Structure formats: C-alpha cells, structure tokens
Amino acid sequence: MSDPFVVVGADAAGLSAASKFRREAPDREVVVFEKGRWISYAFCGMPYFVEGRVERMSDLLSLSPSEVDERGIDLRRGHEVVTVDPEAKTVAVETADGDSFEQPYDDLLVATGARATTGPFDARGVDGAFTLHDMDAAAAIDAYVAEPDAYDPARADVSAVDRERVERNAAMPAPETAAIVGGGYVGVEMAEALAGRGLDVHVFHRSGHLLSDFGEAVGERVAEELGAKGVTVHTNAPVEALVGDDRIEAVTFGGDADGEGAETLPVDLAVVGVGIRPNTELLDGTGVELGEGGAILTDGHGRTSLSDVYAAGDCATAFHAVTGEPAWMPLGLTANRAGRAIGATVAGDPTPVGDIAGTAVVKAFDMEAGRVGLVGDDAARDAGFDPVRETVTAGSRSGYYPGAAETDVTLVADRDSGRLIGGSIVGPDRAAIRIDTLATALEADMTVPEVERLDLAYAPPFSPVWDPVLVAAKVLNGTLGEA
Structure with a gap:
C-alpha cells in the first residue's frame, strides 16, 4: 500500500472517515492516530450511564480496536500528533512510551475534537469536581456517587478505563448534594442523572433561562420540570468559585463583579459544563485559517486552507444552512456525516459534508x-x-x-x-x-x-x-x- 491517508483522532469523524475510505480505496493505506486509549464512543450517552439507564460502559462503544483492525485500518492508540508540516506533508508523532517519529501523508484529516472548559476556576485536582467530556470522567463520576460498599466495578467494563481513578473515587463517601455549573445540554442531562441517583441537585446558570440556545420558552418549561422533580434551578447566578482544598466543599455564586453579595452553597459534588474549546494546537504555526470559536475553517468538502489537509467534527466549522456562512456547532451527526463524506472525497468521490443548522434535542425528565x-x-x-x-x-x-x-x-x-x-x-x-x-x-x-x-x-x-x-x-x- 502507498499514498497514506492519515487521520488524527479515533472518534466519530475520524473513524467514519477511515472506514469509508477503506471501503472505497482498498489499495491505499489508512493510519489513524489516537492520543488516548478510548475510541468510537457515544459522548451523548454518558449522562445516561451515570444515571444507570445504561448498565455497562461497553454499551456506549460503537467500535472496538479489534473491529477497527478487521476493517483494515492501522489504528495506533497512545500516539499523539503534536505538529503538522504541510510543506513536507508529514506529522510528528509522540507515543505514550516516550518515542517519537515522523509519519508522511498524502492526505491528512484532523479530527481532534474538543475539550471541556471550566470558566474562571479549575476543576482539576479537587476530589468531587468533574467535567464530563470523556469516558474516564463518566466512569469516575459513576463510582463517586455510589456508596463504597455498593459500587459495581463491572459497570466500567472496558479495558481502556482509568482503573486507578475509578477505584479512588469509588472509595470515597457518597455525596449528598451536587452543583451543576452550566445549564446547557450537559447541565440539564446531568441534573436528571444525579437526581436519579438520589442526590440533592442544584443547577447554576449565568443567564436568565436554561438552555440559552433554545430560547426563553424552552428554558422556562425545562426549569419548571426540573423544579417539579426536586432539582433547584438558579438562573442569573454565575458560579464564582469552587471551594475546597482536597475535596469539593462548596460553591460560591451570584456575586457582582467585585464578588460582593455572593452566596455559598455547601456541596460534595460539582460537575462543570460551561463549554468546550476545539483542539487545534497541532496546527499551530502552519498558517491554517480558523473560524468561529477558534475552530478550523473548512469548505463544503471539509478542506482546510492547507493543501491536502481536511478537518471534521468538533474541531471544525461547516456552512450554516440559514446564513450560508461558516459556523461552529459541535454535534454528533455533524461529525459522523462530515467524516464519512471526507473519507469518500479522499478516496476519489468528491462528497459534500452537508450544511448544518444546529438541530438539537434534549430531555429533562x-x-x-x-x-x-x-x-x-x-x-x-x-x-x-x-x-x-x-x-x-x-x-x-x-x-x-x-x-x-x-x-x-x-x-x-x-x-x-x-x-x-x-x-x-x-x-x-x-x-x-x-x-x-x-x-x-x-x-x-x-x-x-x-x-x-x-x-x-x-x-x-x-x-x-x-x-x-x-x-x-x-x-x-x-x-x-x-x-
């Protein structure tokens, strides 16, 4: 095989592209680099795993590494692409073992996704404080909310799980009160999930109504539903700080710009869901054009401003169906559809990635x-x-x-x-x-x-x-x- 198609990222967009490309161009090599160990998982299903509606973490996996191998895809987990040289058409790769090498490409797809942001505070390093943007976080939250003698480790039944993190959280006393920071998709879904696990749940939202992108009518009815089910909703109440040295103890919220008038609520669990940021650092210094939210600007076929370099998924823009302008709306179908189209295009069948309209749905009880x-x-x-x-x-x-x-x-x-x-x-x-x-x-x-x-x-x-x-x-x- 020759003329390698190199894909960075092994989730929705990346593996959709690699799979489609492999079917359409069986004589060409396709290599997929994944920084971590998780591949092809259902991000949108994680709140339902925490709630217990999904019994096993493996139920959230679309493809296993062995299934990817059976498709003839060279999947390399624990391999991080750190830089791209568009002139030489190579990527620099660092492995989890500390080795490094350069990989040439004929075509390159950047499908690196996005990462959670935490606003003015850092949730890392504080027990009981989480962001929910990867499977290890979902497994850790699930373990944390269970009583130590009641936790079922078989729920996290995937070898890629950070077992040490899960065991650490499972050994801690179960929380009673949870703060959800952010009233968007993740916040609303996690409010239901944690209430379903028996916690006293408080949702804090910066603006005047939940689900800001859905409009006031939606936000008001969702808030009413949450309240009717025992969830306390705080609107116009930005969280100013997470309080606690080793373990979360409280949140402060609702103060003015100088912190005056802030209130404090004791909690022993906090989930921060205030937004995400596209992962584009590997293209720093290449001169690639960026668009809304710092996402990689792409054309109607997923091409970037760099020759033979494509981007798709949560790190890339697409054209808005109403405005006709580039927009960044990181959603599951957008990633899968764009990846599949790019795989076909690279294989020789030019296929549009399709417009986006921000179509989204959410459930609250x-x-x-x-x-x-x-x-x-x-x-x-x-x-x-x-x-x-x-x-x-x-x-x-x-x-x-x-x-x-x-x-x-x-x-x-x-x-x-x-x-x-x-x-x-x-x-x-x-x-x-x-x-x-x-x-x-x-x-x-x-x-x-x-x-x-x-x-x-x-x-x-x-x-x-x-x-x-x-x-x-x-x-x-x-x-x-x-x-």
Missing part, C-alpha cells in the same frame, strides 16, 4: 425540547435578517385522545422575505422529534406560508388535525401579513 436555526433575535440580526417571532401552545394529539399534552412552538421568520429561519419546540409528548420538520423546512429555504401548507400526518394518537408546527406557522404567517 418528562420534558422534551428541540431547536434549529436562528432562534435568538440577536443571532438573526447579526446574520442580516429582520426577525419576527411567535410562540404558540397547542395540543400534541387530539384533545380527546389520552396522553395529549401542551406543546409550545416558537417560530422565527425574516420579515422581508417571509423565510423561516429558526424555531424551537418543548413539551412532554413527543415534542423533540417534531423539530425535524422544522430542520427540513430550513434546509429547503421554505417560507412560513409554505410551512403552513405542509401536508403533515394526522391521526388522533399522533397529532391533532392541525399539528402544533402548522398552528405556529399559521399564527406567524398572520403576523407577517400585518407587517
């Missing part, structure tokens, strides 16, 4: 929520639109059919063109899946009148005659007509 496109007015105006919005409440099924529940739908349109540019949905009865209708409408550049005329399915167990999406479009269309 019995409440479901979804969002897509430009939900906030500021984001819409920054993109050059004049946003008009309406929020309606409609039944999820025919009113006489058991299980019908109130569903809130927010639609956002451009005043001049009538084009649908964003929306969100929240409710307890199959609300989240309805966001796919809006995502499809955005991809098709549909106007609000066109959405109103969609022939959506009706039967009493599934929807009223007028689906909540159609009701919202009808109301918003009337507002646009009055403008």
